[in-house]
Amino acid sequence: xxxxxxxxxxxxxxxxxxxxxxxxxxxxxxxxxxxxxxxxxxxxxxxxxxxxxxxxxxxxxxxxxxxxxxxxxxxxxxxxxxxxxxxxxxxxxxxxxxxxxxxxxxxxxxxxxxxxxxxxxxxxxxxxxxxxxxxxxxxxxxxxxxxxxxxxxxxxxxxxxxxxxxxxxxxxxxxxxxxxxxxxxxxxxxxxxxxxxxxxxxxxxxxxxxxxxxxxxxxxxxxxxxxxxxxxxxxxxxxxxxxxxxxxxxxxxxxxxxxxxxxxxxxxxxxxxxxxxxxxxxxxxxxxxxxxxxxxxxxxxxxxxxxxxxxxxxxxxxxxxxxxxxxxxxxxxxxxxxxxxxxxxxxxxxxxxxxxxxxxxxxxxxxxxxxxxxxxxxxxxxxxxxxxxxxxxxxxxxxxxxxxxxxxxxxxxxxxxxxxxxxxxxxxxxxxxxxxxxxxxxxxxxxxxxxxxxxxxxxxxxxxxxx
Amino acid sequence: xxxxxxxxxxxxxxxxxxxxxxxxxxxxxxxxxxxxxxxxxxxxxxxxxxxxxxxxxxxxxxxxxxxxxxxxxxxxxxxxxxxxxxxxxxxxxxxxxxxxxxxxxxxxxxxxxxxxxxxxxxxxxxxxxxxxxxxxxxxxxxxxxxxxxxxxxxxxxxxxxxxxxxxxxxxxxxxxxxxxxxxxxxxxxxxxxxxxxxxxxxxxxxxxxxxxxxxxxxxxxxxxxxxxxxxxxxxxxxxxxxxxxxxxxxxxxxxxxxxxxxxxxxxxxxxxxxxxxxxxxxxxxxxxxxxxxxxxxxxxxxxxxxxxxxxxxxxxxxxxxxxxxxxxxxxxxxxxxxxxxxxxxxxxxxxxxxxxxxxxxxxxxxxxxxxxxxxxxxxxxxxxxxxxxxxxxxxxxxxxxxxxxxxxxxxxxxxxxxxxxxxxxxxxxxxxxxxxxxxxxxxxxxxxxxxxxxxxxxxxxxxxxxxxxxxxxxxxxxxxxxxxx
Numbered sequence: 001x002x003x004x005x006x007x008x009x010x011x012x013x014x015x016x017x018x019x020x021x022x023x024x025x026x027x028x029x030x031x032x033x034x035x036x037x038x039x040x041x042x043x044x045x046x047x048x049x050x051x052x053x054x055x056x057x058x059x060x061x062x063x064x065x066x067x068x069x070x071x072x073x074x075x076x077x078x079x080x081x082x083x084x085x086x087x088x089x090x091x092x093x094x095x096x097x098x099x100x101x102x103x104x105x106x107x108x109x110x111x112x113x114x115x116x117x118x119x120x121x122x123x124x125x126x127x128x129x130x131x132x133x134x135x136x137x138x139x140x141x142x143x144x145x146x147x148x149x150x151x152x153x154x155x156x157x158x159x160x161x162x163x164x165x166x167x168x169x170x171x172x173x174x175x176x177x178x179x180x181x182x183x184x185x186x187x188x189x190x191x192x193x194x195x196x197x198x199x200x201x202x203x204x205x206x207x208x209x210x211x212x213x214x215x216x217x218x219x220x221x222x223x224x225x226x227x228x229x230x231x232x233x234x235x236x237x238x239x240x241x242x243x244x245x246x247x248x249x250x251x252x253x254x255x256x257x258x259x260x261x262x263x264x265x266x267x268x269x270x271x272x273x274x275x276x277x278x279x280x281x282x283x284x285x286x287x288x289x290x291x292x293x294x295x296x297x298x299x300x301x302x303x304x305x306x307x308x309x310x311x312x313x314x315x316x317x318x319x320x321x322x323x324x325x326x327x328x329x330x331x332x333x334x335x336x337x338x339x340x341x342x343x344x345x346x347x348x349x350x351x352x353x354x355x356x357x358x359x360x361x362x363x364x365x366x367x368x369x370x371x372x373x374x375x376x377x378x379x380x381x382x383x384x385x386x387x388x389x390x391x392x393x394x395x396x397x398x399x400x401x402x403x404x405x406x407x408x409x410x411x412x413x414x415x416x417x418x419x420x421x422x423x424x425x426x427x428x429x430x431x432x433x434x435x436x437x438x439x440x441x442x443x444x445x446x447x448x449x450x451x452x453x454x455x456x457x458x459x460x461x462x463x464x465x466x467x
Numbered sequence: 468x469x470x471x472x473x474x475x476x477x478x479x480x481x482x483x484x485x486x487x488x489x490x491x492x493x494x495x496x497x498x499x500x501x502x503x504x505x506x507x508x509x510x511x512x513x514x515x516x517x518x519x520x521x522x523x524x525x526x527x528x529x530x531x532x533x534x535x536x537x538x539x540x541x542x543x544x545x546x547x548x549x550x551x552x553x554x555x556x557x558x559x560x561x562x563x564x565x566x567x568x569x570x571x572x573x574x575x576x577x578x579x580x581x582x583x584x585x586x587x588x589x590x591x592x593x594x595x596x597x598x599x600x601x602x603x604x605x606x607x608x609x610x611x612x613x614x615x616x617x618x619x620x621x622x623x624x625x626x627x628x629x630x631x632x633x634x635x636x637x638x639x640x641x642x643x644x645x646x647x648x649x650x651x652x653x654x655x656x657x658x659x660x661x662x663x664x665x666x667x668x669x670x671x672x673x674x675x676x677x678x679x680x681x682x683x684x685x686x687x688x689x690x691x692x693x694x695x696x697x698x699x700x701x702x703x704x705x706x707x708x709x710x711x712x713x714x715x716x717x718x719x720x721x722x723x724x725x726x727x728x729x730x731x732x733x734x735x736x737x738x739x740x741x742x743x744x745x746x747x748x749x750x751x752x753x754x755x756x757x758x759x760x761x762x763x764x765x766x767x768x769x770x771x772x773x774x775x776x777x778x779x780x781x782x783x784x785x786x787x788x789x790x791x792x793x794x795x796x797x798x799x800x801x802x803x804x805x806x807x808x809x810x811x812x813x814x815x816x817x818x819x820x821x822x823x824x825x826x827x828x829x830x831x832x833x834x835x836x837x838x839x840x841x842x843x844x845x846x847x848x849x850x851x852x853x854x855x856x857x858x859x860x861x862x863x864x865x866x867x868x869x870x871x872x873x874x875x876x877x878x879x880x881x882x883x884x885x886x887x888x889x890x891x892x893x894x895x896x897x898x899x900x901x902x903x904x905x906x907x908x909x910x911x912x913x914x915x916x917x918x919x920x921x922x923x924x925x926x927x928x929x930x931x932x933x934x935x936x937x938x939x940x941x942x943x944x945x946x947x948x949x950x951x952x
Contacts, residue, residue, distance in 0.1 A: 379636075380607040381584070390535055390599070393643060397651045405647075409640035416636050420629055424617065463534040 002053065002065060003046040004039055004073045008113045011035025012106035019099025025091045032102030033084050036109060040077035043070035060180040063117045071465060072116025072245055075330065076131075079238040080109040082447065086230035086338060088440025089345035095143045096228065104134035104141075108238070115242050120179045121169040121203070124246055128210060129162060131242045135235060139227040145348060150226020157209060157219040165206025171199030176257075181249060185257025197262045200254055204266045207250065210243025211300045212293075214273035221285075224293035229349050232289055233337030236296045237330050244303055244326050248319055248466075251307050255314045264310030268404060271308045274301030275411045282418040288340055289349030292333075295376060295418055298411070299329050302388070305408050306395040313399035320466040321395030327462040328388035328455060332375040335448030339369025342445045345438040352422055357431035365435070365442075366426045368449045375452055377419040378412050383456035391463065471518060475527045475541040478512045478551065479591050482558075486583035489576045497576020498569070502562040504583055509555040512590070515543045516552075523659060524548070526596070536650040540597035542659060546721065546791065547593040550714055553798045554593070557710045558586040560918045561703035564806075567914035568813070570619050570701045578619060578703070581611040585707060592715050598646045598656035601723065605715060606639055612704070612712065619701040627699035634692035638682030642719075645675035649727060661727040673731025676724045677739065683716030686739075686776055687746035690769045697765035698818075702809025705761065709768050710802035714794050717775050721787065725779070732782065737870055739780035740863065744874045744881070746773030751884035755891065760811065760818040763892055764804045767844065770885055771797045771856075777878055778859035781871070786862030792933045793855020796843075799929065800852055803840045803922040807833065810915055811896065815904035820892070825901030829908045834897040836911075836919055841893050843926045845886040851929035856882055 011032060019028040043065075054062035084105060091098040111130025118124040136158070140151035172184045175192030185200065187193055205216065212220040224232040247267070254263035278298030285291035306321040340349055342365045343358055359366040375385030389412055396405040455461060485504025489497035515525060523542040531539045543551065562579050569575035584607065591604030609632060617628035646656070649672060653662035664672065682689045693713075697705050725732045750770030757763040775797065778790035810833065811826065812818050827834035843850035846857065860882070864875035911919070928935070 374610065379610055380588075380603060381610070383603065386603065386606065387532070387535065390643065390647065394535060394647045394651060397644070397647050405644055409644050410637070413633060413637045413640055417629065417633055420632070424625060427614075427618070458532075460532050460534050463532075 002051065002063070004042045004077075004113045005110065007035060007042050008039045008077065008106065008110040011039065012103055012110060015099060015102040015106055019102070023099070025094065025098035028099040028102040029084065029088065029091055032106050033081055035106060036077050036081035036084060039109060039113060040074050040081060043073045056180065060120075060178070060183065062120045062123045062180070063114070064119050065117050067467060068245075068465070069117035072241070073113040075241060076112030076115070076238050077109055079234065079241070079330070079334065080105050080112075082334060082338070082444035083230050083234040083238070085440045085443050086233055086341045087228070089438045090142070090228060090230070093346050095346065096141050100141060101138065104138050105234070108132070108134040108234075112238055112242050115245055118249070119181055121172065121181070121184055122179050124181075124249060125162070125165050125169060128207070128242050128246050132158060132210065132239055135231065135239060138231045138234075139223055142228045145226075145228065147226045147228070150223040153219045153226075154223040161206045161209030161216070163206075164202050164209075168199045168202030168204075168206060171195050171202065175199070182253035182256035185253045185259050187258070196257070196259060200250070200259050200262050201266050203250055204247060204263065204270075207243050207246045208270050211240050211247065211303065212297050213270040213300045213304060214277045214297060216270075217274065217278070217297045217300075220297055221290050221293040224296070225287055225289045225349065229289060229337060229341050229344075232293070232349075233334065233341070236292070236337065237333050240296070240300065241326060241330060244322070247304070247307070248322060251310060252319060255310065260310050260314050264308060264312070267304050268308030268311055271301045271304035272404070272407055274298060274304065275407055276301075279411050279414045279418060283414070286351050287349060288352055288355065288422060291352070291418065291422065292336055292340070292349075295415075296333065298415065298418075299333070299376065301411075302392055302408065303329065305404055306392050308404050309396050309399045309401040312401050315395075315399055316466065317398060318395050320463060321391045323466045324391050324462040325388045327465070328375075328384050328391075328459075331448050331451040331455060332372050332382075332385060334444055335368060335372030335452060336376060338441055338445035338448055339365060339372055342438070342441040343369065343435045345436055345441055352425045355422060355425040357429040358435060359427040360430040361432075361434045365445065368445050370423055370426060371449055371452065373419045373423055377416045379416065382452060384452050384459060387455070387459035391459075470525075471514060472525045472527045474511060474514050475525055475543060475594060478508060478515070478555075478594065479541070479587050481508050481511060482583040482587040482590070486580040486587070489583070490580040492576060494574060494576050498562070498566040498579050501576065501579025501583055502559065502566055505555070505559040505562040505586065508586065508590075509552075509559050512551050512555045516548060519545070523596070526659075528596075531600075535599060536654070536656050537599040538597045538656070540600060540657070541591075541594040542596040543594055547718070549791070549795050550593045550711070550718060551590050553714075553795055554586060554589045554711045556921060557706060557798065557802055558582055560802075560806075560921065561706055564914060564918045565703055567912070572618070574618075578615065581615050582703065582707065584611045585615070585712075589711050589715060593718060596658045598649055598658060598723070598727070600656075601658065601719075602639070602643055602646045605642065605719070608712060608715070609635055609639070612708065615704040616696060616700045619704065620699040622699070623695070624699045627695040631692050631696040635682060638679040638689075641675045642679035645672045645679065648672050648675075658722065658726060664728060666730050669728040669731035670734055671731075673724055673728040673735055676728065677720070677735060680716040680720040680724060681742070683719065684713055684772050684776060685716065685769065686742055687749050687769060687773070688742075690746070693769065694762050694765045697768070697805075698759065698761045702805060705765075705805040705809070706802045709765070709805055710798040713768065713772060714798060717772065717779065717790060717794055720776070720779055721790065725782070736780045736782050740777060740871065740874050743773045743776035743780055744877050746770065746776065747878050747881035748884070751881050751888060754888035755884065757888070758820050760808050760820060760823070760892070760896065761805070762818070763820070763888070764801065764808055767804075767885070767888070768797070768801055770881065771801070771844070771852075773881070774856045774859045774878065777874065778855065778862055781859075781862040781866050783862050783866060785858060785865065789855050789858035789862055792929070793859060796851035796855050796926075796929055799922050799925045800840055800844045803836070803919060803926065804844060806915070806918055806922070807837045807840060810911065811837075814908040815902070817904050820895040822904050823896045823902050824899040824905070825897075826905055826908070827897045828901050829905055830910045833911045836923060837897060838893055839923065839926065841889040843930070845889040846882055849930045851926045851933075853930060854933045
């Protein structure tokens with residue numbers, strides 16, 4: 001049996017049932033939280049060894065539970081639990097229905113848990129859709145905020161993205177006769193190579209929407225800012241992780257199927273555009289969550305940059321660097337969003353000036369938020385952010401991709417100017433009233449800070465996880 | 468004999484621990500904790516001078532992140548030891564000074580904590596013997612220094628702080644690319660025995676290094692962050708900035724530029740030399756037209772660091788020794804000048820030279836110390852500034868050839884200009900009729916005297932016996948080591 005999936009799906013069902021018989025906000029909330037926690041630990045406690053399911057042939061399985069799948073399942077479940085905790089003040093204030101929120105998040109979690117083990121294009125796309133589909137509803141599901149614009153933007157662009165991915169998958173299947181990775185990328189049909197190249201580019205483009213890489217990013221700022229901040233946090237961490245994993249799987253298959261240059265070229269373009277445009281536009285944002293959204297676009301560029309090195313080499317260290325950066329990023333991004341929620345538990349993200357003086361009024365929360373922001377800028381004393389940048393630049397220089405390394409290095413200078421503004425706002429002036437304290441958002445904030453601190457001392461924990 | 472290797476760790480760890488403590492305790496206690504920590508660090512780092520020998524005196528080498536080629540590798544030798552001591556001394560003086568006087572908005576404990584973090588970063592830079600570790604320590608200084616300027620600085624502090632942060636970060640990311648290139652190509656970031664790089668790789672890696680260190684030093688035309696940062700920074704910020712932070716650039720050029728990429732250095736040296744002399748001339752000319760006291764001293768740094776860079780760029784043992792002496796002398800004298808400028812601005816509430824004058828009538832002692840610092844700075848024989856500047860010119864001249872002879876001659880003219888603008892400053896500030904802004908100025912207070920006295924003493928000591936601070940053999944061995952590769 002594959003326990004992580006079953007627990008995750010079971011959680012979704014249990015939340016619905018509990019909400020029916022016991023309609024207090026904390027009942028479905030508690031069940032969802034417990035289910036997410038159980039899902040997070042289950043891959044490491046229950047299932048040992050490697051497990052393959054739905055095999056067409058010995059090496060053509062649709063699902064394989066290996067170490068990567070375990071890692072992804074645990075991360076997605078943990079991020080789901082944190083998103084729930086961030087949502088606690090809103091649910092408590094009855095601004096969003098707890099049963100629906102718990103169910104939708106648990107459903108998304110189920111998709112993410114499956115994703116890490118997906119080994120064919122159909123399973124991969126379906127898992128990714130299951131991860132993001134519930135989020136359309138979550139974006140709009142808030143009593144006091146009008147999230148409709150964000151939800152519709154997200155919905156329409158995602159539909160297009162899925163259609164593009166499916167078209168790509170269909171083209172690949174057409175020319176190779178297989179949907180299993182990596183066979184789907186191998187040339188089978190005589191003269192099928194143009195089809196394969198077009199299919200791969202379309203597939204990566206579709207997945208690019210999920211990680212909000214430029215030019216497929218336009219939905220992200222509107223959606224993040226329209227959504228309740230905890231949902232924006234989930235979009236920027238769990239959903240982005242899903243997209244990154246899908247891209248990593250496809251890129252690995254492309255290397256094995258002799259489409260390395262196509263994958264590398266596509267991803268190098270996405271990475272460069274995301275880095276440059278995401279960072280430059282973030283400079284001008286006045287709203288906190290919009291700034292984080294554009295910074296999240298730029299961070300997608302950092303994540304994809306090592307894969308741009310596939311243009312020149314098929315070294316596995318490129319994949320390892322991309323995954324390592326993603327892990328550093330997840331802790332920092334969770335810290336940044338949790339910091340915003342912890343300082344404004346039931347409000348929206350507000351404008352940067354709303355953070356004024358908070359450094360004096362709520363020193364600990366402000367310090368942890370600053371810690372995350374400095375880490376995203378990639379500077380000491382938050383060494384994990386610096387190690388993340390070094391990892392990417394080293395992987396790129398290792399394959400002689402000097403220009404991409406220089407883009408990464410120089411754009412992180414501009415990145416400092418982006419994160420400088422919220423940092424300066426936090427420590428400018430002083431206000432008398434202390435922001436309300438809420439336990440829920442505090443836990444993810446503390447957890448993210450601890451993980452970041454640990455990764456600052458032993459960054460090698462993230463660096464050898466790619467098999 | 469007891470091994471002093473673990474002392475290396477303490478010189479970096481003590482300031483960090485002290486920073487955390489002074490950050491969380493109350494303002495008044497925090498200031499004292501910071502000063503006490505700075506004192507302990509000075510004592511501990513002075514211990515490193517025991518048991519000197521050829522090469523690295525003490526070394527500490529631990530594995531840290533193998534995947535990035537990063538080792539926790541510290542070492543001290545004759546080149547880094549004086550700089551470490553200078554850093555510890557200036558931090559102590561600044562922390563002690565802050566007990567007595569912290570500009571608005573107060574929070575002296577936070578200021579002390581940041582100064583200690585900066586100290587740890589600078590000392591870490593001087594002690595690091597692993598390239599990646601060197602880079603990390605180099606970066607540690609950035610944000611705390613920007614925060615010191617942004618919180619405690621003058622009117623335009625936020626702009627100046629951001630400019631400082633972005634400018635120096637632009638330099639250090641190039642350093643990062645260079646450092647990682649070396650690690651990737653040679654498989655090791657060891658600075659004590661750098662692996663041999665190909666000639667082409669050396670040239671472009673050295674260019675990356677040179678730009679990074681030129682911004683930090685700063686070398687004309689990459690100096691434009693410095694006047695703003697200095698003018699807006701609080702007194703202690705300016706002292707640390709001019710006294711030791713700039714030295715990270717020149718030290719890096721010697722240790723990393725010359726040590727790791729000697730061939731690249733040799734090929735690019737003439738360009739460096741020309742830029743260094745340009746910096747001397749431009750810095751001096753700007754100073755002659757300068758109307759603001761702190762800005763004038765800031766620009767004088769551009770000129771003085773030009774002499775240091777000229778010494779380095781000659782690539783000769785004598786030039787390098789001149790650079791090492793010049794580094795320390797500049798740290799002492801400019802630190803003193805900024806302390807004095809801060810004291811004058813505290814009294815007059817203006818830095819405009821036109822609004823100052825007659826200081827010697829109200830505060831003869833303070834005017835005397837200012838005169839001494841200015842004379843030292845212009846390179847009067849017998850004071851600290853003389854050796855570095857004179858021998859940088861001598862080194863350039865002794866390289867021979869039309870280029871270096873011209874550079875030596877132009878640099879000598881620059882030295883004369885230096886005298887002109889410093890005497891102009893003295894005339895405007897100390898002499899002339901008493902300005903209204905200084906009408907009620909008080910004589911130096913004892914905390915100020917305590918902060919100045921060690922620097923005055925060092926200015927004389929270095930002027931008479933420079934060899935006590937600079938290990939001549941270390942410079943020579945670095946040159947011959949680099950030539951051997």
